[in-house]
Amino acid sequence: MKYSGARILVESLIQNNVDTIFGYPGGAVLDIYEELSKCKDRIKHILVSHEQHAAHAADGYARSTGRIGVCLATSGPGATNLVTGIATAFVDSVPVVAITGNVGLPLLGKDSFQEVDITGITMPIVKHNWIVEDVRDLADIVNEAFIVAQAGRPGPVLIDIPKDVIGAELDSLSAEPQPNPQGEGSPLDLRGLARSKDENERAKRETYKEEELEKAVELIKNSKRPVLYVGGGAVRSGANAEVKKLAELLSAPVALSLMGMGAFSSEHPLCLGLTGMHGTTASNKAVKKCDLLIALGARFSDRVTGNDERFAKNAKIIHIDIDPAEINKNINTDAFIIGDLKEVLGRLVKELPANASANAYAKWSSEIAAFKTKAPDRKQSAAGKKLLPRFIIQETAKTLGENSIVVTDVGQHQIWTAQYYPFKTGQKFLSSGGMGTMGFGLGAAAGAKIANPKVPVVLFTGDGSFKMNNTEMATLVKYKLPVLVIVFNNRALGMLRQWQKLSYKSNYFETDLSGSGPDFVKLAAAYNVPAFSAANEKSFIIALEQAKQLLTSGKPVLIETVINNML
Numbered sequence: 001m002k003y004s005g006a007r008i009l010v011e012s013l014i015q016n017n018v019d020t021i022f023g024y025p026g027g028a029v030l031d032i033y034e035e036l037s038k039c040k041d042r043i044k045h046i047l048v049s050h051e052q053h054a055a056h057a058a059d060g061y062a063r064s065t066g067r068i069g070v071c072l073a074t075s076g077p078g079a080t081n082l083v084t085g086i087a088t089a090f091v092d093s094v095p096v097v098a099i100t101g102n103v104g105l106p107l108l109g110k111d112s113f114q115e116v117d118i119t120g121i122t123m124p125i126v127k128h129n130w131i132v133e134d135v136r137d138l139a140d141i142v143n144e145a146f147i148v149a150q151a152g153r154p155g156p157v158l159i160d161i162p163k164d165v166i167g168a169e170l171d172s173l174s175a176e177p178q179p180n181p182q183g184e185g186s187p188l189d190l191r192g193l194a195r196s197k198d199e200n201e202r203a204k205r206e207t208y209k210e211e212e213l214e215k216a217v218e219l220i221k222n223s224k225r226p227v228l229y230v231g232g233g234a235v236r237s238g239a240n241a242e243v244k245k246l247a248e249l250l251s252a253p254v255a256l257s258l259m260g261m262g263a264f265s266s267e268h269p270l271c272l273g274l275t276g277m278h279g280t281t282a283s284n285k286a287v288k289k290c291d292l293l294i295a296l297g298a299r300f301s302d303r304v305t306g307n308d309e310r311f312a313k314n315a316k317i318i319h320i321d322i323d324p325a326e327i328n329k330n331i332n333t334d335a336f337i338i339g340d341l342k343e344v345l346g347r348l349v350k351e352l353p354a355n356a357s358a359n360a361y362a363k364w365s366s367e368i369a370a371f372k373t374k375a376p377d378r379k380q381s382a383a384g385k386k387l388l389p390r391f392i393i394q395e396t397a398k399t400l401g402e403n404s405i406v407v408t409d410v411g412q413h414q415i416w417t418a419q420y421y422p423f424k425t426g427q428k429f430l431s432s433g434g435m436g437t438m439g440f441g442l443g444a445a446a447g448a449k450i451a452n453p454k455v456p457v458v459l460f461t462g463d464g465s466f467k468m469n470n471t472e473m474a475t476l477v478k479y480k481l482p483v484l485v486i487v488f489n490n491r492a493l494g495m496l497r498q499w500q501k502l503s504y505k506s507n508y509f510e511t512d513l514s515g516s517g518p519d520f521v522k523l524a525a526a527y528n529v530p531a532f533s534a535a536n537e538k539s540f541i542i543a544l545e546q547a548k549q550l551l552t553s554g555k556p557v558l559i560e561t562v563i564n565n566m567l
Helices: 005-015 027-038 051-065 077-081 083-091 118-125 135-150 163-167 197-202 210-221 232-237 240-250 281-289 341-351 362-371 389-400 412-420 441-451 470-478 494-503 520-526 537-552
Strands: 002-004 020-023 044-047 069-073 096-102 128-131 157-162 169-171 226-230 254-256 271-274 292-296 316-321 335-338 405-408 457-462 483-489 531-534 557-562
Touching (some): 005 163, 027 096, 044 470, 051 069, 051 077, 051 083, 051 441, 051 470, 069 077, 077 083, 077 118, 083 096, 096 118, 096 163, 118 128, 118 157, 128 135, 135 157, 157 163, 210 292, 210 316, 210 335, 226 281, 232 240, 240 341, 254 281, 271 412, 281 362, 316 341, 389 457, 389 537, 405 441, 412 457, 412 494, 441 470, 441 483, 520 531, 520 557, 531 537
Parallel strands (some): 020 044, 020 069, 069 096, 096 157, 226 254, 254 271, 292 316, 316 335, 405 457, 457 483, 483 557, 531 557
Antiparallel strands (some): 002 169
16 A cells, blocks of 8 residues: 555644644645545644634644644745744744645756745744655654654744655555554554654753752842743743742742743732833832842843843843753853753752741842832723723633633734733733734634633734734634634724834824724624624623623624724
8 A cells, every 4th residue: 555745744743643734725735635634533624814824823722732733835925924923933932833835846946836945934933944855754754843843942843845745655665554552543653763863862851950050049049139030931831830939939029021921920929010121110120120130931032121231230140941042142141050941940949948038038028019010990980981901901801711811913902911911820821922923813813712622712902913814704703713802993003103102203104094994893794703892991891791602602703992092
């Protein structure tokens, strides 16, 4: 019996525990789609409206589960449409396997129809990529891709498969059919194909040295004003409990990066909230005045540090991260530990005395309390009261409950969500942090909902971002995905308008979206998505209650919230 490259690919995916793939068909990958149609009881394909959103959906699937997301596109423009989504996953350390078709091997390099050097294009934005030149290598490459995507600091990889390799056949002499204890129903055993020593080494995580740990312990013991700066690495490693233990042991306040939201409960008394350019007064003042900054799975983004020379200038800095390339890249450290954050923190806490904070931090605690500034409480409001982002976000949180997955696009609404949503420990926050990709949200929300069908999923988006991805409402409807979409409609590219006000003498050139449409309620209706518009608190509460009922019945819902464009 012979097996085509397309069949080997699909069986390889199944044996790597892939249950869902997001994609859009095209000529170069039709053989793959033929095989997917034969295996739809073992692997589900989700048809998106645009290849970029296939990458974002795979990203959302991965972020919300910790598993590897998979996306598929055809050659040429199909492949290039994945690029923004791949870059988004790369900067935010999300494990995604992107698969592209290409023209046949004899046509490569000849400017053939829909030919593009996708491995060359994506080289800077993937952990590794491959072009498969021999069908006999395909299974090994797929297996290696899954190892590389997840090993160490996670990230995307890409496999490019020419059309003739997809169609080529491998006879049973090269890969004898074997019983498959993991991939139920699979007649082809691909797991046993040999991996080299180098490939196995790639799967190992960096391990820290004892002297690194000892140096960090000494710095902590000598500190009187420590602050924990927690990033996305804490979320990726599942180190929430360990972060909490360290914070409480040291009585150290916790400042969160955008990607670190959900790693530490916003309701914990030590939580200072978001830090950096869009952060809280308390977090930024604490970082400025601390004598020890312990960075946990964070990369010292410029949005956090601002001017490097002025950032935490009074502090010693400890950096704990799984990626050695991040150490001393942006900010010089006084001590560092390279390794998985969950493992390192577990050991670090054991090395510190039980009374590590003693009374040394008492004064610091009182200073932190003074730094904290609470926004004024707002009553549940009289009818007709204008809508503000805080009210919209907090009322949505109350309605959906503590276990919801929160997704955003990029802009003011993204920062409002990070500032105002009451994130509990371990709650999923999906947002494009490093790339700031407008259009990320709806695809990511669809991917998250498919991966977590019993968990409420809400997307907070802006009118500018939603114009870039609203076609994915078709995906929500096709697959009956009850996602709540809340559009902040301020008739502007709000964050850019804010910068124009601050830095460009209020010259709002090309950021005013008023008068350009669309009517979001009518647009949603065209996709058969129930929709509401709210311009005050009373109408929003009514819309939210109606949305809750519709979500329960399995329908996606959109609520347009009309807010002041000068916020």
